Amino acid sequence: MKLVYFAWVRTRIGKAEETVHPPPEVHDVETLLEWLKRHSPGHAEALKDVSALRIAVNHEHVSIHHAVHPGDEVAIFPPVTGG
Amino acid sequence: MIRVQREDFDPGAEIEKLTAGRHEIGGVVSFIGLVRDMAGGAKIGAMTLEHYPGMTEKQLAAIEAEANARWPLSASLIIHRYGRLEPGDRIVLVITASPHREAAFEACHFLIDWLKTKAPFWKLEDTERGPQWVAADAKDDKAAARWAEK
Numbered sequence: 001m002k003l004v005y006f007a008w009v010r011t012r013i014g015k016a017e018e019t020v021h022p023p024p025e026v027h028d029v030e031t032l033l034e035w036l037k038r039h040s041p042g043h044a045e046a047l048k049d050v051s052a053l054r055i056a057v058n059h060e061h062v063s064i065h066h067a068v069h070p071g072d073e074v075a076i077f078p079p080v081t082g083g
Numbered sequence: 084m085i086r087v088q089r090e091d092f093d094p095g096a097e098i099e100k101l102t103a104g105r106h107e108i109g110g111v112v113s114f115i116g117l118v119r120d121m122a123g124g125a126k127i128g129a130m131t132l133e134h135y136p137g138m139t140e141k142q143l144a145a146i147e148a149e150a151n152a153r154w155p156l157s158a159s160l161i162i163h164r165y166g167r168l169e170p171g172d173r174i175v176l177v178i179t180a181s182p183h184r185e186a187a188f189e190a191c192h193f194l195i196d197w198l199k200t201k202a203p204f205w206k207l208e209d210t211e212r213g214p215q216w217v218a219a220d221a222k223d224d225k226a227a228a229r230w231a232e233k
Binding site: 004008059077081 | 116137163198200204206216220
């Protein structure tokens with residue numbers, strides 16, 4: 001599974017993307033975030049407030065209850081500020 | 084049409100190109116977003132727009148398709164820039180053209196409201212206090228919510 005990070009999520013984690021192999025209990029965005037928080041102090045800091053995060057799976061905006069699968073590209077970022 | 088680019092654009096030339104030879108068009112509406120020199124009381128030197136290549140194009144195309152499904156548009160164009168921009172620089176262009184002005188006005192307003200809450204762009208401002216990520220504005224969510232289908 002490919003993870004991509006943007007804006008302050010990227011700077012707090014310290015990288016723009018990484019490939020991970022989550023265990024079977026990771027089945028949706030919520031369980032993925034819980035599992036990811038344990039990776040490093042940077043991950044824990046970036047992901048501590050889930051309400052401040054927005055998620056896209058395979059380029060579509062999704063809720064934290066959306067399912068995730070091994071081949072997915074999951075993006076984690078703050079609310080968008082374009083326009 | 085949608086375009087995501089680092090370079091500036093010429094709004095007049097874009098309108099010309101979009102409407103050339105299209106004599107069913109009776110009205111053209113355009114919105115141009117510019118970089119301000121102030122944000123939340125702090126002076127801005129410049130800003131850097133980061134985006135999510137791949138998702139950005141997909142989201143802008145989906146928003147444009149939605150506008151074309153909801154209003155009878157003859158033509159539409161969205162250009163969004165990324166990279167480093169300075170106060171006064173153009174950030175975004177939305178053009179809508181229709182036989183009648185109402186559809187063009189409404190669709191243009193809808194497009195800019197929706198892209199502000201759905202297109203994956205993030206602004207990093209250089210302020211007097213150092214670089215700061217711009218926080219999303221609840222007013223933008225409210226503006227976008229007005230267009231939710233009843």
